[in-house]
Amino acid sequence: MALVEQPTAERIGLNWVLRQLCPISPYGKLLKTRMKAAGPGCESWLTNEWDLVAGLLAEWQPDLLGEIELRLGSFREIRGAVKRACQGYVLEDMDFFELKRFLDLSRQLGEKLQQFKFLPSRLTIPVAVDLLAVLAPGGGGEGFYLADSFTPALAALRQEQREKKAELSRRRRELQAKVSQETGQTFNPLGRLRIHKLDPACKELEIRKDIIAAAEGYAELEYTIRDDEQMLALGSAISSLEEKIQEIEYSVRRDLSREAAKNRRLLLAACRRIGRIDLLLAKGRLARQTGWCVPELVNESQLVLAEFINPVVSSYLAKEGMIFQPVSLCLGTPVTVITGANMGGKSIALRSAGLAIAMAQMGLLVPARACKFSLREFIYYSQQEENPSQGLSTFGTEIHGLAGVLPLRGQRGLFLLDEPARGTNPWEGAALVKALVAWLDEGNSITLVATHFPGLSDMEGVTHLQVAGLAGLSRRDAELQTQDLKSLQKLMDYSLVPGKGEIPRDALRVAAFLGLAPEIIAHASQELGIAPQEVLDQ
Template sequence: MVFMDNETKESLDFQYILNMISTITPYGMMYKEKMKPFVLGQEEALIEELNKLECYIPYVKDKDVRRAFNNIFGHIKDLRNSVKRAMEGSILTEIELFEIKNFLFLIRNLNKLMKDNEIPTWKDMEIEPIEKLESLLDPESTGISTFYIYDCYSEQLKAIRESKRETDKEIKLEKKTIKEKIKEELKIDLRPDGTVVIPKDNQPLLEKIENYPHLTYVSETYMNIKFTIKPTENITLLERKLLLLKDQEEREELKVREMLSKEIGKRRKSLFKNMASIGKIDLILGKAKYGLDIEGVKPNIVKDHVISIEEGRHPKVEAFLKEKDLKFTPISIELKEGVACITGANMGGKTISLKLVGLLTAMAHYGLFIPAKGMTLGLSEYIKCSIGDMQSTDNGLSTFGGEIKIVQEAIEKSTAKGLVLIDELARGTNPDEGYAISKAIVSYLKDKEAITLLTTHYDNVANLDKVVHLQVVGLSKVDFADLVNNMEHENKMDLINRYMDYRLRVVKKDRNVPRDALNIARIMGLDKEILDTAEKILKEK
């Protein structure tokens, strides 16, 4: 069973949460992309994950430790393909060998960091330095991460390089002798590369050079002519010898790289295990940091299928309000199997409350801390949402048709333990039929194993037995005389936000939907005559 479909994730802004979890290494990013929820039956595994997260919180708070982690993680590259190539018998390039050597040093540094700071690890997160491979790639124990094919890898390579050095030395020595002779005989100094540029107006010198045995023409411009040392027969032989030695050196270096690649391939399990451990540590540090950023708490995971949130906050909405110097009103709610209905005026925060319950529940299932004072949760098998405009242009469905399609999908799952969230049930059709459908759906879901939370603007939908009626406090406690006095001195939207109480309260099942809509209309400046007529109509109803 799919835990959350794409529509539900989008409705709950779940991707926003994932985007806020910062990972640094390619392995941490990989594990973040593969994050899966803990579902019903995986309570112990989720508790263990949350405990790990709790253990890492102090180290995230320690700026020095966090900086040390970032410094190491920032240099880690994705070497999975290189290790796989070595495993399959390919010969790695010097760049790949350098990167693996550097990775081994980073593993050692990470292991030291964790041991020095007594940072706990679990079996699937252990960092294990691969000392033999590290020594193989750093045979002279330089401790420098740069890679070089050392002479000690091969006696033949050592001999070839020695011969190369001697041959190069002979070439330079003979060229030096020729340079000195040219300087003595022609009174000119050659450049370090053995060339000289002679102006064309220096005809006497050019005539001397024309038949000179140790210089040869290279190129010319409209002003100068360039010459270089003419190789002697011995220099030509030495240069040919040098080319052969370079070819031998390359072939011998290839053998060394082949040997090193095989050794890396043999240790693929250790390398992959360290990559996995780094990814898990990186992800848990990212989750811990986000938990601190939202002042989150560890949810209490229980066997009973319940959701209890104490002063929960919607992180995305809270961040948005903070930019406007406004505060999010925390929401407290207790839900169990069956149906709970939220009633209240538009702008009263019903939809946000619905999203908050879904988002915090999803976060807990994914092993994250929760932006709340406390949360108790029994795991579900799924979360299903019908929130927002469900019009489907692809299927030619109206808003009502799209909504009913999603509600039907939720109803089909309702015999399993899950969370169903429905916003403004049957809002896309006429009021009489919408009320009838809403009440019928509530009646059907109230005895199912799913926890269903819905919002409605219909009276009496929540007056069935076993249905919990939650009401937005709204403007019910507002002194409207005081409010009217402030209406001319304050932005009307800000005024509503300041006076609106978004908290939920449990009310008796026969309590009507509150009439905050009239008060909101009054604040927003709707004509007084219209408002008076509306109040009369309500009294007559």
């Protein structure tokens, strides 16, 4: 089982976080798709990764990083060309252009990265200098061209061909001048003589042996010079030279392809390290965006979060002009139960716990003041939706999922049970949740349960946390606020406090605040055995 399956990754917000992780180069983007969470046994890799990202943040230089990112965005994929070269194919000029460009950019990037002290030597970008030398004899420019400098034979043949072409062009101009002088007609820059079909001179042109009709339109004819024996010989010589040139160019490309294949290890190592550095920079940008701390690993089965800022919820609230209240919690027993009214933040606490661990085990820094935990083998979030395709209700879908994952309680997992059994009646639901808690209490996993059901908080060995909620809301506070959801969110205290073992009354407070008829609130209070004024008065 993966650390986080897709349904859980979506619900706890890990997918949202990963969408904010944006490498720039094709190598970084590919590496991101291969990211996997590190589980138990990977402690050394994780701590090294966190330290690398923290080291980058400590040396963060916006101008320098801007130059680095500019070069990362200029890289193109070369591994396909390297693979073809290794398979014995002869590469094209465009392939050599990309290889040369890759090597130039790699060298420039390496020079920029030398200004960072946090990067270990294992992330130094190797440059295939031998390949760069043969791709750019004499230095060359930014582009690639099979220049004369690649081989003396190529230079000699091209020079001879240029002379033949110049002689052929000169001979053609001489004949054009002769025809023009004798007929009074002129040739255009393309070497065509255009004449109207009704022009009297047309008949004279038709009988000339030194020109030939090249094209005919509705009203015009076009003539061009007919090649004489000298021009035919020159054309034949030029074609023969072209064949020899192509043979030599093919030989040069073949040698260059072999050189590329010979340097495959350096080229592929450079691709991997560029991707590694690119992804590292993306992690740094994400940490600066969300806030960060370096997690701390412990051997004991626990999770301690101090002032965790859930980036998913925080981003949404910021758009609404509100501020996220940080989540702090300490899970040190096998099972912890969180109680509190709806809208009290129980689900956010569960998702935050899962997201913090998932981010840390993906090699990301955690947006909190502190994070201390032991590595988990899996994270499971229980809240399910209906599955009409299988004919299952919300309750049926939830139980189906739990049945498949509960046998893993002996592993070091994290169970996040968000109001389990809420889809059935409260008597059976409470009994079922008690049984789940008792079952999971005997395993090696950490379990966090959010519930409304009574009777769970006094179970032996179970830690009880309660959302502070509206416990500090007075009647005066309520009367001064507009009765809407946004105002309620501002008044709600989402912090987790030790539970008192009693049933919270925030549901009535929420209902009263949102304008439910006082008669209904009074009736509900009577059912609970409290006076109506106690709903808001503390």
